Amino acid sequence: MRIVVARCQVDYAGRLTAHLPMATRVLMIKADGSVLVHSDGGSYKPLNWMSPPCRVREGVTDDGQVEWVVTGKDDDTLRILIDEVRHDTSHDLGLDPGLQKDGVEKHLQELLAEHPSSLADGLTLVRREYPTAIGPVDLMCRDVAGASVAVEIKRRGEIDGVEQLTRYLELLNRDPLLAPVRGIFAAQEIKPQARVLATDRGITCAVVDYDALRGMDDPTDRLF
Template identity: 70%
Template sequence: MRLVIARCQVDYVGRLTAHLPAARRLLLIKADGSVSIHADDRAYKPLNWMSPPCWLVEGTTDDGEHALWTVTNKAGEELRIRLLEIEHDSSHELGIDPGLQKDGVEAHLQELLAEHVETLGDGYTLVRREFPTAIGPVDLLCRDATGISVAVEIKRRGEIDGVEQLTRYLELLNRDPLLAPVTGVFAAQQIKPQARTLATDRGIRCLTLDYDVLRGTESTEFKLF
């Protein structure tokens, strides 16, 4: 990972245009090729970013006064970062991350869904649990009734982070000619509206899981129907 703290100006050119005026920011360049720009007041969420696969080219502005980074993705969209003053620039080897350890409920949901894979749809079959990728394991890799590969990400609470995680998995899996095309299913006990909207926009199917039904027990909650 490369960390750069700099006074910079950022312009995004693609389906939309966006501009960040000059200010001090943190730039993260990760081993997967992603580039993100962070302020000091927005927790983990970047101000702007480019997800892999993308390519960073370091050059200079036309007048030669400042460094200019151009990040381009496969769609031809660009993130142009003008570095007006660099205060810090360092690289760090983090190694392979073991991945997020799921809590008991998520781990049990994965186990139950693997046992009852037909919950995903008629004709679904399980290929493998914890299917490995370069950025961590996919919860379930399945095939649908037509033989198409399906990556399933399972959460207790379905939020935007989970959709982003599944998106990254799909980008990697679809590079494998033995698996592609790979579609996605985002499965959770509760899925937030924003996460559902993002998933739908990216062609990912959402599935709400009933923990009690998967366990083969009746819920004690009152139901209208």
């Protein structure tokens, strides 16, 4: 990545036109070919940018002013006139492992497997990743009456998740050793359309409070 702090003027021409008058800004040229123009405000959002792939040509104008011309894949252009360079450095950041989010489905599944009764009173775990011919069910449980309960877990509950659990339930209810099997759709947030569909299909919705769930395992209560 190349980072340049410079007084510059920026003009974009493409589907529309945009102009940034002369001011001190941060110019970023990333290894993926993108070019971004940042100010000291606006949080993470650049004032203007060119998405990859794009070409950067550095040169000078007829009056000797440094000029960058950035050309995008659709031939739109970002023209950067540089009046003064205050900082110019390049860094090899290497391969980024990507963002690892706290509270993803795997973590939710682990926590709910430890505390299934948070979904329904008396619910106990039979198995995580219960295998079926069309994929594993996140949690297979039993309720206080001994009936089977299949649990599908999502960070954000949408219609696709309800459809997925519906397919599992149709298959599981063909097994006389398991039937009848009911379903619980668990998520940190459940969209209204998904809730309506789940209710129509006899599936219980459970909104999971991730922070509260993590707090259930109190280290002060452990013997070791």
